[in-house]
Amino acid sequence: MASKRSSSSSGHSQNSKQPKRQVSVGTFKKWQLQQEKEHSTLSWLRCTEQDKFVDTLWCETCRTFEDKICGTKNFSAVWIKGSTNQKLSNVLDHAKSDQHKRSMSVMRIQHAKATKALLIEYAPIARSLLSGPMDQATKEKMGRKFDICYMLAKENLAFRKYSPIHQLERRHGVELGESYMTKDSARSFTKYIAMTQRNEFVNTIQSNLHFFSFLMDGTTDAGNVEDELIGIMGFCKNKAEVGSFVRFFSIQVPTKVNADGLIVCVKQALEPFGIDSVLEKADVLASRPILIGSCTDGASVNIGQRNGMRGKMQRALPWIFWGWCYAHRLELACKDSFTSGLFQGISDMLLRLYYLYSKSPKKLRELAEVVSDLRGVFEFPKSGDTPIRSEGSRWISHNARHCRGLLIAMVRTWLTLNL
Structure with missing residues (x-):
């Protein structure tokens, strides 16, 4: 009975042991083709084979440019030495990692230097624009779209504003065409503008x-x-x-x-x-x-x-x-000269007022009732009634501006009360 029990338990342990996941070389090649459009897997995804099955997965660009990406945040050498995790999700996670993006960027820069090509030629939209002749009307339409994207970037506006501005311009009779009207297109246009300006700067520095x-x-x-x-x-x-x-x-x-x-x-x-x-x-x-x-x-x-x-x-x-x-x-010298005297007293008072009202909702409600009568005494932010902080990691001009404003307001209030 003991021998039967032991043999049955050993059989159960052998059946419960999960076999190691193995991916065939054919499946690996399918992964390369399926993810090429989004992640350019044909240029970097590699494997070591053993009996027509994948043994390890590794990244050719990360291995080539290891010395240039080793300082990247959350750097890992797993995909440089070879990863035994044979899952498509592992491949996609690596493709989205910071170190892989930097290695791909370095590879493109090296290739651009070798072929004397601009980085913008890697852009899908740029390739489509350069694939054939473009008439003058189309050039003008594309130029207007680039102008809109440049304005969004300069004014620090969100890309989602691109479509409403696009529609407004068309309502005003501006010819913009029917293509590239989404926020993703605006993001791409802005990226290419930045790349072009950077390339010009690189050429200036190098030459x-x-x-x-x-x-x-x-x-x-x-x-x-x-x-x-x-x-x-x-x-x-x-x-x-x-x-x-x-x-x-x-x-x-x-x-x-x-x-x-x-x-x-x-x-x-x-x-x-x-x-x-x-x-x-x-x-x-x-x-x-x-x-x-x-x-x-x-x-x-x-x-x-x-x-x-x-x-x-x-x-x-x-x-x-x-x-x-x-x-x-100069900042350190000014701070040393203001460490004592009236300026320091006013600065301490402003700092205490800030902490008093920023950490007490009850006192803040009471302050809101007084603000209507004393609006000229304190300077308040546009978003509410909490006094502005005048200390901390700020330049001395920020502190001096608030102290000067408080002094002027106090003098005006004192003169008004004594009339």
Whole structure:
């Protein structure tokens, strides 16, 4: 009986064991074809075969550009070494991941450099527009649609406004045609406008830029994630004239907020323009363009001589000039001069008023009853009756403006009461 019981239990355990999922090579090729239109799977989805079945799945672009995407948020080497999860959902999740999108972007940039083609040629709409001759009337219609999308981007309006504006223009008798009337088309047009402007900037930097410096400062987004904003000041020379420009350059997310992490951010910002090698050259005359300076705030991670970004970059580039942002220095000087006296007392009073009414619904209702009589005493936001916060991570001009407004309102009220 014992032997029968043991044999039956062992048989039950063997039947309960799930077999390993195996995908045939034919199914894998079907996945490549089915997802090609949306995710371009033919260019990156690969597998290792074993007895006509898939052993592991891996991504060719992520494996090729591993050194360029290793700093991406939520980076994982599973699809570089080979994933044993043989499910289509796993393939789609990887196709939508940040690291894969960045690897595909790097691949397109490399291909564009090799063929001297513009990135915009990868766009489906652009391919359709370039596939055949276009008459003058069609060009004018498409130009008007691009103008509308450019206005939406400049005015920071949502893409869903594109269709109502499109309909309004047609009601006014403007010829816009019957195609590309949705918000998705507006998103595509705006993307191509940005790509075109970026390509022009890239060509300017790669062909005419001789000397440049960068400005770098940290900020936080709505998710409280540390970002680095990078601006650039460059000096260009062509056959006709010598000119300079100052403009926004890039936004980078550092993996670590230390000197090495910030240097990686600068390198990643310069890489799409093909000038990231300027951080490694030890000879000032070795190449063009030449990095001659940088400007940051006074944080130790930026200006430290030994372990800061300044010290590490100056050891590689001895000629580089490092400037402490004058706006930050002036701000610190003003704050130090206002740490005592009447200004500090008024600032503390405004801060206490803010916390008093922002955290008490009852007091806020009472304040709403008084606001109608004392509307000129305090400055209120347009959205309600809560006093505006004058302290925190703000420039000194913000604090001074509210203190000045309160002083003027108090003087006017005192004069009125004493008449």
